[in-house]
Amino acid sequence: MYYYVYDTFLSDKKYEKVLDKIKVTLLDLDIQGKHERLTLLKSIDELIKDEVKRGINTIVILGNDKTLLRVIDTVGRHNITLGMIPIGPDNSIAECLGIPTEEAACEIIAARKIVQLDLGKANDQYFLSSLKVDKNINRVSIHKDNYRIVPQPNCVEFDIYNLYYPEGVENYEKQMKKFSPQDDKLELVIRKNETKKTWFKKKTGINPIDSIIQSKLFKIKSFEYLPVVLDGYKVIKTPVIVELAPCKLKMIVGKDRLKYIQ
């Protein structure tokens, strides 16, 4: 039984035709199920929990990267399969997973090719993509095994990646190889402030990567409570134990997925 969850932005009239086409395609492919539209008053976590109790084993979200990332914590807690029908802009994750947009994605759902992806866990929260700290870095230390990593003054940000989906990066494939969501590891990436001089003015940018350390477990400690952003939307505070979750995410993917996702 399928449970289709629509993100709130799909209530916009401009998506009506697309949604109608998707419903017709789902009917044609005989993969109907319960359809639910999210509103500001409906908690996506509660909805999914209720449906899991009723026996739903596949959740298909309709929306974009943000929609997908928002359900990861709940999906990670239950042994359910996750599918996606990408609609609108900001669908880099779907692109990595080989899922085409709109009604074309229905065939991927019907084909039901499932891969297992790693999940990260920060304290008791699951995440798929990354964890970010970009404030007061000089007050943070990261511990791994028998050593600690101390950011220096030129360090401006660090992230811990499970799945990396750089937007607008040409060599997607190359980047994904570094941060494969199937390598049983998390990647700590340290970024530093880089100042580029031009003839006329100084240009400041962020150096993409200064350091990379791989591990299954990191501990982030700080002298005071500092915000840590999970998957770009959820904020938790230090101290944080970041680890590879014991469970995997069962994700429906397309055949055109990046070759590093097997």
Next chain:
Amino acid sequence: MLMSMFKNGNEEGYGAESNGVEDTLIGNSIKIEGDLVSNGSINVEGEVVGSLKTEKQLRVGEKAKVVADVKAQEAFIAGVIQGNITVGGRLELASTARVTGDLQAAVLSIAAGAIFNGKATMQETSGGGFIENKAEEADEE
């Protein structure tokens, strides 16, 4: 020469294909304190204090500073190391290397300009390693 063995950490060596091997790139925006042990290659461009051990290659860049005893299968040193270096295979000191400590390696190469204060011990390896050692030493002379 040996540099080619150390692929740039930004390009290769990570991902599902690495079969559980953890490759490490330490830039100059961090400092490592403690015992760093890795089963993959390590590329140091920053600062390490403690000890450093890898089953594969170690590369210490020109601006790197390592205050630690170092163990690796192969090593290319271009920066500062204060501590003993034990390498199972080939150890190469570039012209910019500044090493204070004892060296132990099967194959040793020291470029002109490198500063080394300590004792060097070389072990004969199977498969003609001894001949190669002699050649290296002759080059230095």
